[in-house]
Amino acid sequence: MAINVLIVDDSGVMRAMILKAMRMSGLPLGEVHQAANGKGGLDVLDQHWIDLVIVDINMPVMNGEEMIDCMKEHPQMRDIPIVVISNEGSKRRIERLQRKGARFIHKPFTPEIIRDTVKDLTGVGVSDERTN
Secondary structure, eight states: OOEEEEEEOSOHHHHHHHHHHHHHTTOOEEEEEEESSHHHHHHHHHHSOOSEEEEOSOOSSSOHHHHHHHHHHSTTTTTSOEEEEEOOOOHHHHHHHHHTTOEEEESSOOHHHHHHHHHHHHOOOOOSOOOO
16 A cells, blocks of 8 residues: 655655655555745645655754644544654753653664654555665
């Protein structure tokens, strides 16, 4: 089963790196959508079927934590698995995000860390074909 992913990060380079790591990990990707901030991410969620959200914390307009809060208040979004990828150092903030149901991956990361986290959250397997 292919998963539709939304990657939300204010850095286009980081979005590309996350996507490349996901492809390298062998995860079965369907549609991949991107947004530069939480507000844009919510707009994508309103328009597309998304199976997994990967989000940074520190972004302009609407940060990742605010986006997660909005998702948890929305009946169609509240159960979508969320992975936060950030260089956030605040233990309190990380624990708060984890209480909201998000998994946390520190930057820098490897394709294997992303693969294992996504597999654990979604239950999808790794395809035999790996694309770069």
